[in-house]
Amino acid sequence: MSRLNYHHLYYFWSVARIGNLTQAAKELHLSQSALSTQIKQLEHTINIELFERKGRTLALTDMGKRVQMYANDIFTKGEELSSFIHKGVISQTQHLSIGVLNTLSRNFIEEFINPLMSNDEVRFSLTAGRMDGLLNGLAEHELDLVLTNKPIGLEHYDQLWQSQLVSRQPLAIVGPADKKIRGQFPAGYTDAQWVLPAKTSAIRDSFNALCARWQYQPKIKAEADDMAMLRLLARDSGALSVLPPVVVKDEIEQGLLVEYQRLPDAFEHFYAITAQRKFVPDILKSLLAKTC
Template sequence: MSRLNYHHLYYFWRVAVAGNLTNVAKELHISQSALSAQIKQFEHNMDVKLFELRGRRLNLTVHGHRVLAYAHDIFSKGEELESFLRKGSISEKQHLSIGVLTTLSRNFVESFISPLLANPDVSFSLTAKGMTNLLNDLANHELDLVLTNLPIGVDKKDPLWQTQLVSRQPLAIVGPKVNRIHDSFPNGYQNMRWVLPGQNTEIRAAFNSFCATWQYQPDVQAEADDMAMLRLLARDSGALVVLPPVVVKDEIEQGILEVYQRLPNVYENFYAITAQRKFVPEVLLALLKQQIDPELIN
């Protein structure tokens, strides 16, 4: 019966994280050919292909991603054990690496991570990227969690991702408080200028349907997919904006903006995405439990 060679697994882990044989070989003080041979032997013994070459970069196969998840947990715990044996104690401080979609509302992100800010035993890092890069980093276990407002499809044959709906924010028409429209839509909205999310967003599609119901044609002055930019335009343009009020909560509290009208039964969903893995940090499990909106459960 074949037994797992942890020496080979360690070599695989280092190369999988770096994505480069040459650099890892230098760090481990062995030749590149010897390192390559060790990994090929590991693949042969386990009867599985872990890497595929694309250009000059090694890319993990589907099995490679799965093996990396186990290897990461094994050697992370090993490093923790080594620290305990050397120092007689293990640091109780845990670290989370969180990826954030570049266009996501910063107010939502701040609200989501607030429990971490109140916990002195936890540190965290935030990285903003596009969706493809975020999922790649999550698959490579460079990230523990991804926050996004974009749902992802799940391949039933390979359920790599775990997606949790953590919040659902109602959409609303928001504008300057000094020009508050008190009539119900579309009365009083003639000749108003609008700043809207881009055409390919779910928010824009929902607003277009809402306008079509009332046979209303908005005068669109500007479009933006980035919630941070929509927030600035809402504050400075004097136009009406469609977005979740949480995005401009500070401006609403300061009396600069006001919610004119909520859109009926229209929401923006916020998701927390994790990768399937054997070991999940306790601090991450606790954070996800805290962030579930009770209304979503009910």
Template sequence: MVEFNYHHLRYFWAVAHDGNLTRTAERLNLSQSAVSVQIKQLEAHLGHALFERRGRQLILTEAGRIALDHADAIFSAGRELISTLQEKGRSREAIRIGALATLSRNFHMEFLRPILGRQDVEIILRSGTSADLLTALEALNLDVVLINRPPLRDAVTPFVSHRLSEQPVSLVGTPDLLRDTSDLNALLATQPIILPTADTGVRIGFDALTERLGIRPQIAAEVEDMAMMRLLAREGIGLAVLPPIVVQDELSTGKLIEADRLPGIGETFFAVTLTRRFPNPILSQLLEDRVL
């Protein structure tokens, strides 16, 4: 069996991510021909062309995409090994947490509470879209992603979704809006409603509920960010459809009131991790006794 040359694979990996042979060669301080020869040797070893040229662009072939998936996994594993072994024995450990930008900040705090204030732990927080955060998780740039919809798992992306919490969803508003009645049907029929966007589980459940009740609600706003829903509710723009945990501070002070729970509607929160050979020990402490 011929020994596999990982130098060839690294040059291919660099060009595949740059998408440009010239740019890769300049970055690596090599000639274009030297890089091209390395890739051709890899193609000869694998028995497949990895790129096809379209004008000045290099486009991955089907075999090239498969090779890139494996190269990403190989070099990510190498970075993971170095990071894990170099950090072992340090007095202060880091936990890298990504959270959906629209997720409740109160839920963030509840998740982090077991390690808040610990002198031996450094908390690194990132926010973004689901796609960006999961990509960072795959690249081992994050230890865990907090999200409200579990990603698909397959052999290529072995995500593990830990269900942390199921929160009921309520109608929440200012005392002025809720002065006349607390009847759910009347509130849905007469008061302006602040809703999450149409692609969320809560919105899908709400639309199904109002359809069953035969009510066409007056929509005051459709909002992606829970923090913005919280602010609009405080301003009295309308009754917000959200988990009470999002506005727990306002509920405790009386600035907002929970009018009624919405039957059959809830928000589920997940911690998504990746199957790793060297899992972060701090993450295990965060998930311990928290998973439903």
């Protein structure tokens, strides 16, 4: 492959960042045709199609997105160097792209990102999705980390991924404040109705183990595989539920729900998944270090 022309790469990066060829040409003080030619020369040099036309707009190809991520690292550092040379300071603003499993507790997410909220030198974005899409985002360098309550399974295993346990929350039986059962499970729970996590969840496994131990058969009113939905069911149904109290923290503070009792030695685990990469943002290192 021919030596990379960084002028051409910068023109590509500008178009990808701005999202419009005409506007990018104005900012670069080039004609639209000249800019288009420069990008075509880059595509020819690296033998990769970077853009595809969708109607009147340009969209990055999958490989174009990967090239853009590398260009971001190159030219962001270059702009910091320029700032240091001309002003004697380097911009400290960092950006973190966080993917979150779409069934994850929003209260846990809020607690995790709390250090970022109070840091004026950090900007961040949150993207919710399914595990397959989030891991693709990591692989394509569109995301810096993924938050999940599920360890990486065999179907997703790849040496590229690095998984770190960042938190674990105790599980508890939670229900309406005016119906609190005082006895220890299963005493007093014979007629109780339940809204529970889906059968495939680790929380449900823990509850099933407790029920098996005491030969208790729960009367299940509803099941949900989404923590936000389970939170609503626990709040509005009048039934009992099993979940980490952090999920219904607001409802407990408002007196709508109370914690009946903790499940012995039972926890929900939360993981941060990252991809092996040469450049790791300092804020990401700091964030993960605080959660160890």
